[in-house]
Every structure is written in structure tokens, then in C-alpha cells.
Amino acid sequence: MKICRFNENRLGLVEGDEILDVTSVADSLPPVHWPLPRGDMLIENLERLRPAFEAAKVTAQRHAVVDVELLSPVANPGKIIAAPVNYKLHLDESRADEGIHFGSHVKTIEECGVFLKATSSLVGPSEGVVISMPERRTDHEIELAVVIGRRGRNISEADALDYVAGYAIGLDITIRGPEERSYRKSLDTFSVLGPWLVTADEFGNPSNADFEIKINGESRQKANTRDLIFDARKLIAYAAQAYTLEPGDIIMTGTPEGVSSIFPGDVMKCWMDRIGTMDVKIRGNEG
Template sequence: MRICRFNDNRVGLVEGNEIVDVTGVLDHLGAVNWPYPRGDAFIAALPDLLPEMRKLGDTGKRFRVADVQLLSPVAQPGKIIAAPVNYKLHLEEARADVGIHFGSQVKTIEECGLFLKATSSMIGAGEAVISDRRDRRIDHEIELCFVIGAKARHVKEDNALEYIAGFMIGLDMTIRGPEERSFRKSRDTFTVFGPWLVTPDEFGDPSTVDFELKIAGKTRQKANTRDLIFDCKKLIAYASEAYTLEPGDVVMTGTPAGVAPVEPGDILNCRIEGIGEMNVAVRAA
């Protein structure tokens, strides 16, 4: 199943080039009071909501995908967890390009661990990345991302994939400079998720997935998840050793070689096998 959030926080099922509005499924979410539980209530309830969405899909109002604004499929992640230099070729290019490393030592993922991005940096495919520092280089980084569906701590790799609610495309936009990663990558609009959430039964095995980013028809990044240093299973096990993972948390698996600057006016065409594609605009402030 492909689930999207669109327009004014409507919920939809994606069927080909159409979206079926199933927002009525939100009536099945229980009422909560302050202090609100951590995480995303919709993702936490997703297993129970899926049958209701299928029923509503038979009669829901239909929209063309091209006619709606796609928001981030997950609305309230408690954490956005990112994996730095998780492809060998990207590690090599980062070490070789002073425009990326700014004179600092680029450590391996084993040496530097994971990092967190601010949830306030999150947008959807129908929104735009804002380039507001003309004095700095801003790069694109396409990544396979997944959403945690159940509370998890000290997970073993053998059953780690059972904790995934779905997969989506991610853009980890990055402003180059000497500051820490989480600061440079957490600017407003610098985390793009979309275009929709694909449930694991439809997405399949995440270990051998092709993906590509193009600008103006020219390939910038192209890789396969088989080249990950820490694959999805290992990332869940590794992250859950440090953090309690909760429904709605997003894990960004890392970007391959080919990172390069973007400019206002660029359209980033991002495609991941098993998910589809999204086109994300870059605009000046």
C-alpha cells in the first residue's frame, strides 16, 4: 500500500496517477490528552488503520497526483536519525573534496556513529527547499528512508525489519562548512520526505534497491543499497542500542557518491525503485 499526506493534512491512498481520499480513517484514532504520547499516533496505529483505509478506498474522492500538494508522509516524527558517510565511494569523495570536508577529518560511520536532524527541517515533496545562504555551497543528498512502526530497543539484526512501517525517498540537504553535521543539515526545508509511504509488503527487500537523482535530465547520483556500509537491519540494531525507537521515527540510510551543489531554480528529480519518484524545487529565500 502507498499512503500519502496531501493538501490540508488529508490522508490518501496512491493508485497509479490518482490519490483516493481516505481521511475519514482518522476518526479511528483514539482521543489523547496532554501530555501527549511521544511519536506519531497515525504511524503507531497503522496496522489497525490499514483495513479501514482499504474500505474507504472503494468510495473515496479521487484526485490526480499532479493536482495536489504532497506533504511529508510522516507528520510528527519524534526523531530523524541519519547515517553519515554510509557508502564507501561517498566516504572517498568527501575525503578528497575540500569543499565537502572543510579541512576536517572525515571519519567512517563506525567512528562517528549516527546523528540527529531537527524535525523542524522537514518538508514534503510538494514543498520547496529554500537556498538562503548564497555565500555557502548547498548540496543534494538522496537517501532511502524508512519509518519505525513499533517501539524498539536493543533490536537484533535478525528481526530488525519487522519494526519498519514503510519506506520513502529522502533528501538530506546539506550546507557545507566547518560546523557540526546536525547544525548544517537541520536548516528549515533541508529534510525532504516523500512522495508517499510504501508499506513493507509492497516495497519488498530493501537490500538491493536502485536509486537515482537527476537535475535537468543529468544524473548526479546513482547507486544501489547493496553498497551500504550499514544496511537497514544494522542501522536499526545500531540506533536502537543508543535510542529507544518509537513509531514515527525516521531513519535516513545515507547518501552515495555524487553529491553536488544546487542552485535556485533547480528541480531535483529523485527516484527509488519500489517507491517511485518525486520532483523537488529549490528556491531562493
């Protein structure tokens, strides 16, 4: 399945170039009361709701994908976990470019581990990215995003993919500078997820997916997830040594070489094999 959230928090299934409005399925979610449980309730119940999705398709209103506003397919992630310098060629370019490393030694992922991004930075592709510090260099970083489907801790690499609900395209936008990654990558709108969630059974092997980002039609980053240093299995196991992973948690798996600056007015066209394409517009604070 391809599951999206669109317009005013409508729930949709993506079929070809259409979105089927199946918002009524959300009525089958368990009632909640304060204090709210951790995690994303829809993601946690995806498997249980599959028959309801199929039934709702019969009478669903259809919309053209191009006519809707796409939000993040995960509404309530408990945490966004990100993997730095997880492609060898990106590590090399980070060490060579002073505009990236700012005079500091760029450690390998084995040395520095993962980091957390603020969940308040999460948006969908139609919401766009805001350049709120125009005096600073702001770069695009395209990645495979893994969405956790069930709770787990101390997960083995062998079992890691059993905990995945699905996959999406992730953009880990960053300002360059001397501050810690969690600060520079957590500005509002600096985590883009979309265009929809492709369930794990439909997506297949996360270690062999081509992807590319073009800025205003110019290819900037083009790679395959087979070149990850820590692949999806290893990242899940590594993160689960420190954190309890919960439904809706997002793991940004890292970006390849080719990172470069973006500016208001730019359009990022992101594509990933077995997921699809999303366009993300860049605007300034005033826009």
C-alpha cells in the same frame, strides 16, 4: 499500501497515478490529550487501520497525483536519525573534496556513528527546499528513508525489519562547512520525505533498491542500497542501542557518491525502485 499526506493534511492512498482521499480513516485514531504521547499516531496504528483503509476506498474521492500538493507522509516524527558516509565511494569523494571536508579528517561511519536532525527541517516534496544561506555551498543527498512502525530498544539485526512501517525517498540537504552535521543538515526544509510511504510488506528487501537523482535533467547520483556499509538492519540495531525507537521515527540511511551543489531555480527529480518519483523545487529565501 502507498500512503500519502496531501493538500491541507488530507490522508490518501496512492493507486497508479491517482490518490484516493481516505481522510475519514483518521477519525478512528485514539483521542489524545496533553501531554501528547511521543511518536506518530497514524504510523503506530497503520496495521490496525488496514481494514478501514480498504473500506474507505469504495467511496473515496479521487485526485490525479499531479494535481495535489504532497506533504511529508510522516506528520509527527519524534526524531530524524541520519547515517553519514555510509557508502564507500561517498566516503572517498568526501575525503578528496576540500569543499566537503573543510580540512578535517572524514571519519568512517564505524568511527562517527549516526547523528540527529531537527524535526523542524522536515517537509514534503511539494514544499520544496529553501537556500537560506546562499553564501554557502548547499548540496543534495538522496537516500532511502526507513520509517519505524513500533516502539523498540536494543533491537537485534535479525529482528530489525520487524520494526519498520515502511520506506520513502529521503533528501538530506546540507550546507558545507566546519560545523557539526546536525547544524548544517537541520536548516528549515533540509529534510525532504516523500512522495509517499510504501509499507514494508509492499516494498520488500531494503538492501536491493536502485535509486537516482537528476538535477535539471542531469543525472548526479545513481546507486543501489546493496552498497550501503551499514544496511537498514544494522542501522536500526545500531540506533536502538542508544535511542528508544518510536513509531514515526525516520532513519536516513546515507547517500552515495555524486553529491553536488544546488541553486534557486533548480529542480531535483528523485526516483527509487518500488517507491516512485518526486520532483522537488529549489528556491531562495525570497521565493
